[in-house]
Amino acid sequence: xxxxxxxxxxxxxxxxxxxxxxxxxxxxxxxxxxxxxxxxxxxxxxxxxxxxxxxxxxxxxxxxxxxxxxxxxxxxxxxxxxxxxxxxxxxxxxxxxxxxxxxxxxxxxxxxxxxxxxxxxxxxxxxxxxxxxxxxxxxxxxxxxxxxxxxxxxxxxxxxxxxxxxxxxxxxxxxxxxxxxxxxxxxxxxxxxxxxxxxxxxxxxxxxxxxxxxxxxxxxxxxxxxxxxxxxxxxxxxxxxxxxxxxxxxxxxxxxxxxxxxxxxxxxxxxxxxx
Amino acid sequence: xxxxxxxxxxxxxxxxxxxxxxxxxxxxxxxxxxxxxxxxxxxxxxxxxxxxxxxxxxxxxxxxxxxxxxxxxxxxxxxxxxxxxxxxxxxxxxxxxxxxxxxxxxxxxxxxxxxxxxxxxxxxxxxxxxxxxxxxxxxxxxxxxxxxxxxxxxxxxxxxxxxxxxxxxxxxxxxxxxxxxxxxxxxxxxxxxxxxxxxxxxxxxxxxxxxxxxxxxxxxxxxxxxxxxxxxxxxxxxxxxxxxxxxxxxxxxxxxxxxxxxxxxxxxxxxxxxxxxxxxxxxxxxxxxxxxxxxxxxxxxxxxxxxxxxxxxxxxxxxxxxxxxxxxxxxxxxxxxxxxxxxxxxxxxxxxxxxxxx
Numbered sequence: 001x002x003x004x005x006x007x008x009x010x011x012x013x014x015x016x017x018x019x020x021x022x023x024x025x026x027x028x029x030x031x032x033x034x035x036x037x038x039x040x041x042x043x044x045x046x047x048x049x050x051x052x053x054x055x056x057x058x059x060x061x062x063x064x065x066x067x068x069x070x071x072x073x074x075x076x077x078x079x080x081x082x083x084x085x086x087x088x089x090x091x092x093x094x095x096x097x098x099x100x101x102x103x104x105x106x107x108x109x110x111x112x113x114x115x116x117x118x119x120x121x122x123x124x125x126x127x128x129x130x131x132x133x134x135x136x137x138x139x140x141x142x143x144x145x146x147x148x149x150x151x152x153x154x155x156x157x158x159x160x161x162x163x164x165x166x167x168x169x170x171x172x173x174x175x176x177x178x179x180x181x182x183x184x185x186x187x188x189x190x191x192x193x194x195x196x197x198x199x200x201x202x203x204x205x206x207x208x209x210x211x212x213x214x215x216x217x218x219x220x221x222x223x224x225x226x227x228x229x230x231x232x233x234x235x236x237x238x239x240x241x242x243x244x245x246x247x248x249x250x251x252x253x254x255x256x257x258x259x260x261x262x263x264x265x266x267x268x269x270x271x272x273x274x275x
Numbered sequence: 276x277x278x279x280x281x282x283x284x285x286x287x288x289x290x291x292x293x294x295x296x297x298x299x300x301x302x303x304x305x306x307x308x309x310x311x312x313x314x315x316x317x318x319x320x321x322x323x324x325x326x327x328x329x330x331x332x333x334x335x336x337x338x339x340x341x342x343x344x345x346x347x348x349x350x351x352x353x354x355x356x357x358x359x360x361x362x363x364x365x366x367x368x369x370x371x372x373x374x375x376x377x378x379x380x381x382x383x384x385x386x387x388x389x390x391x392x393x394x395x396x397x398x399x400x401x402x403x404x405x406x407x408x409x410x411x412x413x414x415x416x417x418x419x420x421x422x423x424x425x426x427x428x429x430x431x432x433x434x435x436x437x438x439x440x441x442x443x444x445x446x447x448x449x450x451x452x453x454x455x456x457x458x459x460x461x462x463x464x465x466x467x468x469x470x471x472x473x474x475x476x477x478x479x480x481x482x483x484x485x486x487x488x489x490x491x492x493x494x495x496x497x498x499x500x501x502x503x504x505x506x507x508x509x510x511x512x513x514x515x516x517x518x519x520x521x522x523x524x525x526x527x528x529x530x531x532x533x534x535x536x537x538x539x540x541x542x543x544x545x546x547x548x549x550x551x552x553x554x555x556x557x558x559x560x561x562x563x564x565x566x567x568x569x570x571x572x573x574x575x576x577x578x579x580x581x582x583x584x585x586x587x588x589x590x591x592x593x594x595x596x597x598x599x600x601x602x603x604x605x606x607x608x609x610x611x612x613x614x615x616x617x618x619x620x621x622x623x624x625x626x627x628x629x630x631x632x633x
Contacts, residue, residue: 054486056482056485075490076485076486077485077488077489077490077491080485080486080487080488081488085486085487086486088482088483088486092480092482092483092486093479093480093483094475094476094479094480094483094484095479095480096475096479096605097472097475097476097479101472101475102476104469104472105472105473105475105476105484105487105489106487106488107469108469108470108472108473108476108487108488108489109487109488109489109490111469115470115497118468118469118470119461119464119465119468119470119471120464121464121468128469129469132469168483168487169486169487171487172487172488
């Protein structure tokens with residue numbers, strides 16, 4: 001039975017590409033307002049899990065339960081409407097469109113008007129357009145991108161492009177945000193900024209966050225729960241700040257994956273845990 | 276500084292009035308040759324805008340424009356012609372009896388022509404618009420060829436390869452320009468609209484657009500059929516403009532001509548499509564003198580037929596090399612833009628006087 005506070009439940013999710021089992025019997029439970037980290041070596045199937053949650057891939061077996069509803073087989077754009085928004089590993093912005101238009105495009109699904117009256121600007125279109133524009137400005141101001149609203153989004157510096165992608169995801173009014181390697185390619189300073197940003201985003205927008213990340217410093221600081229994926233199999237799950245189960249396996253796995261320098265940090269944190 | 280919405284609207288209406296005043300002058304004083312060329316310019320503008328909505332706005336590389344033009348052209352022709360002219364044209368194979376007696380007023384049949392073209396766009400769009408870039412180009416190219424071959428082989432409906440002559444004289448320069456103005460207006464509205472943004476989002480990044488809640492297939496089919504609608508209207512106007520219809524008018528060359536205007540003007544740029552369709556059509560006619568014999572003083576050149584095509588392709592090369600994003604790039608014509616441009620010029624010339632206005 002789904003927990004009352006459970007936002008996302010994956011029930012023995014499996015996907016096969018030909019003979020390859022990319023994700024094998026994965027079960028997860030993400031609770032409301034969690035920041036949940038999904039880690040593992042390259043090719044472990046983390047992004048595939050995201051693609052199954054957003055229904056870009058159809059799982060071979062198992063189900064994705066979102067807010068108590070099985071969303072298997074829903075069209076990807078309707079999944080967004082239900083409240084799951086995502087960002088991508090390699091930034092995917094509408095590069096030639098302005099920053100504001102990027103956000104407005106994500107609000108298009110809420111327009112709720114047929115194309116012809118909308119294009120001819122029949123009422124209530126002008127009001128709706130004004131409303132959307134106001135909402136976009138508010139959102140951009142909150143994130144701190146308002147000063148760039150008329151710049152083409154492709155001309156923004158890398159860190160801000162990442163931030164804009166998250167903003168665009170937030171523009172769809174999600175309850176669950178999937179972040180695919182939000183800190184990829186960032187320097188330590190930017191990673192710290194991003195950590196604070198994601199934390200602030202959770203409270204400001206009342207969202208649940210599921211993120212994939214290789215920067216262990218970010219994961220350790222940010223996530224309340226972590227699941228480790230290796231060759232499509234979940235090998236560990238727990239919290240990074242002690243009390244985590246099967247921490248030893250976690251360390252072994254992370255040995256294979258991420259920066260060795262950060263390993264020390266992890267070991268220190270796990271010291272309190274009985275291995 | 277920018278004008279208020281009301282003032283902008285007044286200026287736009289004044290500009291359109293000016294355009295029609297100019298057309299009246301051309302119509303009354305400059306002879307039928309110029310009138311015909313100017314009309315052709317406007318028809319090409321309509322066709323270019325149609326393709327720009329498909330390729331420029333939404334990023335669907337379609338080579339099927341000639342197919343939609345053909346559909347619109349034949350539908351409008353068969354619905355507008357009188358039974359007498361139909362019988363006179365179909366002397367080899369008689370026309371289908373149910374088609375013979377249909378005769379509708381021109382505006383109605385023109386609209387139907389557009390809608391039939393759009394309907395075909397929906398029907399073929401649903402299966403093929405999932406294809407990406409080049410594959411879509413090939414599929415749409417195939418569609419256009421299929422349409423042309425079918426037309427060639429349906430003598431009881433289309434009169435086959437003999438075409439149809441003596442089309443009724445129902446258009447004039449005013450009607451054509453009115454439709455062109457409406458087309459441009461529609462494209463402009465679409466461009467600055469939530470739907471337009473969705474289309475451009477799909478062009479920029481389809482996966483991200485889908486992840487932003489945009490229904491890809493619906494919007495692609497929408498843009499494809501709107502473009503086909505204008506192609507149908509443009510094709511119909513084209514055959515009424517030339518008074519004959521012939522399957523050879525709708526080969527790949529026709530598509531490429533329109534594609535040239537769109538690409539050279541700048542993908543997704545309405546100003547570019549309009550200006551380039553106009554100038555290219557005009558230049559193609561004007562450059563005819565190159566093909567005539569010329570006396571250069573020291574040497575007399577005999578005319579070389581096709582010479583203007585050569586020059587034309589050189590021009591195209593220069594445009595593509597010089598302006599990678601088309602002549603107009605991202606610049607769109609707007610009344611406020613023009614006003615600001617002159618304001619800035621003024622400021623530059625009176626810079627010594629210091630800044631009067633902040």
